[in-house]
Amino acid sequence: MSNIFKHFYHKCFPVYISALLILSSVVLSSCYCPRDMIKNISHCAFHIHCYGDIRGVQLPNECREATNDPVTVDVTVTNAIESFDDTTDLDFLNTITSLKLSGRWQETKLNILMYTSRLQHLNLVNNGIETILDDPFYYLNHLEVLNLSYNKLKDIEDLFQFQKHPNNLRKLFLAFNAIEFVPGYAFEELSSLVELDLSHNLISDLTEEPFCNLTKLEILRLNDNKIKDLNGAVNSLQYLKHLYLRGNQIQNIDEESLKTIKHLETFDVSKNELEQVKPIMLSRHWDHFTNHSICKIILSGNLITSVPNASSIEVSSRFSRNLDKHNVHLYTELDLSLNSISNIEYNAFQSLIQLISLDLSRNKVIDFNVDGNDLANIKYLNLSNNYISRLYYGTFSSMTNLQNLDLSNNQLNFIPDMTFNSNYNFKVVNMTHNVIEKLDSIHLTFHPEGGVLDLSNNGLYKLNIPYGEGLRLITLMLHSNNISDLSLVDLSHHTELQTLDLSNNLIGELDPSCLKLPEATLVYLDLSCNKIQYIAPSTFSRLRHLKTLRLSHNYLTNFEYGTFAGLTDLLHLDLAYNRIRYLNSKYLMDLKYLHVLSVRSNDMNALDLSSWYGHRFDLRVYVDNNNLTCEWLGKVLRDFNNGYTKVKPTVLVAAGKGPHTLEGIPCIVDESEPLMDKYGHETADERLLITSQKILEAVREQNYYFRKFVSQAIHKEVDKD
Incomplete structure (x- = not known):
């Protein structure tokens, strides 16, 4: 062989x-x-x-x-x-x-398909195909999924020919091609098709009704084309559930152009040129929906200026549905964001069946005064980025299921006392970027699992949550306001608060009398980015369960005994970006459970750690961007590596190897101090030099004594003579 x-x-x-x-x-x-x-x-x-x-x-x-x-x-x-x-x-x-x-085939016959008769899934994505010759799919009688997306196909006129009638093809993907025209008979043989994707093409004309034979079609994607009018092209699709028309040029949707609209679970006509919301767009039939279906009506990014009242026909249809003994649980999500809506009629949402989500963000709404009964099931309400200055009790009174409310970026300057008296399930309430300067009460009740209230970026200088209000509030965000006197923030009755963010305010000093905070529950307190220069002893003494305290980006220079007294459970202390040149660990002796200390960017010359030699836990000390010497760093690293202490200096980002780093930590070399290796020991050359110096000193000393001895002997001989 x-x-x-x-x-x-x-x-x-x-x-x-x-x-x-x-x-x-x-x-x-x-x-x-x-x-x-x-x-x-x-x-x-x-x-x-x-x-x-x-x-x-x-x-x-x-x-x-x-x-x-x-x-x-x-x-x-x-x-x-x-x-x-x-x-x-x-x-x-x-x-x-x-x-x-x-x-990469510009033109192909796909000859291999002649011999793959058992093929069920065929993927030809991103092959640069412009032309497919002959009938390559003809013998694929078992084919169920065909993906031709991300090619350069223009002509699909006679492409889908099959030997078997009806064929088994259920899903056809033609997205991201160059198709401009879809002939009326292009999909004539695909009567079993359930999903068709023609998105991201150049289709503008559907007058030949190419989908008329797709009687089982449930999902049709026509988004990101150039369609101006549906022209009844999908009216024969009685089982259509999801229609995607996003990113076209459609100016009108009515029942003539879309008779199946009442059957749709997903109706996405966002980013088009619609100027009106017609009642037919919002109403839904219920015969074709399964239990717990969610209808998504997406009208965002159009030119809509007004939402009119529901028509009497649609309202009566809704009520007749509610009386139907075969009623299924059908819910609706409506997205009207990114329009120019300034007017919303009182009964605008009356035809909607169990509306659970409503997005009206980024419009021009001044007044949101609608029939609250139509919003009784709503869980998510987004009214952000409008011009709302007033809230109405009648609108919110029936929203007993409301969990997420976004009122950010409006013009609210107060919260009327009765507005949210009927709401007991808030999980997140966002009121950021309004003009609220003070609040003497907050009539909000949160979900049994707890909730979040965000009042940041308001110009707020005073806040009081009296006893019995703000129940079950877990997280309160107050950053980026005008709080200078912390005593004007009274949260002492709020016994469930765990997280409080007071960063980016104007606070200058801290003392025990100004912290009116819950003692038993608070675990996270952020006071960073203020103007704090002084913290009096015992300021935090009542916050015995605090785990994290952030004091970075302030003007702190030193501390006193008792500054951190009472913080026996504290795990993380952030003192970065202050003006602390020297920190003595004796002022932090109360922090028995401290795990992380950050003193980054303080221009610190010295950090005394002697009081922590008996610390019971590993303590990471972040020392980036300071002026600590290699001598100090080497000693502390030696003590840690040898197990003498549990305090370890470290950095967030390790520096590269160099003459001024120890274990990736930059340090300053004093010419008078011995050079250290990466473990904090003197280098061999330095040790040899030191040893030589000691030998020379010993020799000089011996010479001194020898000369002294010789001199004394000479003097004795002279005396004898």
Whole structure:
């Protein structure tokens, strides 16, 4: 046997792998499907990755002959050649059930498909295909999913021809192509189609009604095209549930153009040119919906200026539905954001069935005064980025299920006492970026699991939450306001508050009398980015359960005994970006459980850690951007590495190796101090130099005594003479 033959014999000879796959030895050329890319998923289920061509692969006999187990073969071919020659194993091709071909074919006949009659899923995504010749899908009688997205197809006129009628194709994806026109008979044979994606093309005309034969279609994606009018093109789709028309040029939607609109679970006509909301857009039929269906009506990003009252026909339809003994639980989500709505009629939402989400953000709404009974089931209400200056009790009185309320970026300057008296399930209330300067009460009750109130960016300088109000408030955000006197923020009765953010205010000093905070529950307090220069002893003494205290970005220079008294549970203390040149650990002796201390960016010259030598937990001290010496750093690192202490200096971002870093921590080298290695020890050269200096000093000392001895001996001899 020649060496060449031996080479190919050993390389391509059939071998059983873990899945009992056999690599064919018929083809005397390099294998296209490497053995390590052939995976056995389960009995008679395989995943195979090939390059260029599909050659040299066979299935075990028990998976090729009659079997009670289904045979699934998933093949991916990278850099696939456009055609396959006579050496391709046709028997193996006939076993493939899922095929993905990746190549670059401007024009193709897809000849391989002639031999893949069992194919169920075909993926031809992103191959640069402009033209598909002949009828390559004709014999694919089992094909269920065909993906031709991200190509350059223009003409699909006679593309989808099949031998079997009706065929099994259920999903067809043609997104991101260059299709401008869809002929009336383009999908004539695809009567079993359930999902069709034509999004991101150049379609503008649907006058030939190309979908009329798709009687089982449930999902149709036409978003991001150039459609101006539906022209009744989808009126025959009685089972259509999801219609996506986002990003077109549609100016009008009425019942003539879209008779199936009442059947739709998802109706997305956002980013078009609609100027009116017609009642037909909001009403829904219930015969075709399953229990607990959610209808999503998305009208955002249009040119709508007004939301009119529901028509009497639609209202009566809603009430007749409520009396239906076969009533199903149907919910509605309505998105009207990013329009120019300035007027909302009182009964605008009367035709909607169990509205649970309403988004009116980024409009021009001045007054939101609607019938609260139509919003009785609402859970999410977004009114942000409008011009609302007043809230109405009648609007919110029936919203007993409301959980998320966004009123940010409006013109509110107060909250009327009775507005939210009927709401007991708030999880998040966002009132940021308004003009509220003071609040003497907050009539809000939060969800049994707790809630969040955000009042940041308001100009607020005074806040009082009396006893019995703000029940179950867990997190309060007050950052970026005008709070200078912390005593005007009274939260002492709020016994469930856990997180309080007071950052970015004007607070200058802290003392025990100004902190009117809950003692038993607060675990997180953020006072960063203020103007704090002084903290009196015992200021935090009552916050015995506090875990995190942030004091970064202030003007602190030093501390006193008792500054942090009472913080026996504190885990994290942030003192970064202050003006602390020297910090003595004796002022932090009360912090018995401290795990993390940050003193970053303080221009610190010295940090005394002697009082923490008996600390019971590992304490990370972040020392970035300071002026600490290598001598100090080396000593502390030695003590930590030798187990003498649990205090470890560190940085957020380690510096590269260099003469002025120890364990990735930058430090300042004093010329008078010995050079350290990365473990904080003197380098060998430095130790040798020191030893030499000591020897010389000893020699000089001995010489001194020797000269002194000789001098004394000479004097004695002179005296004898």
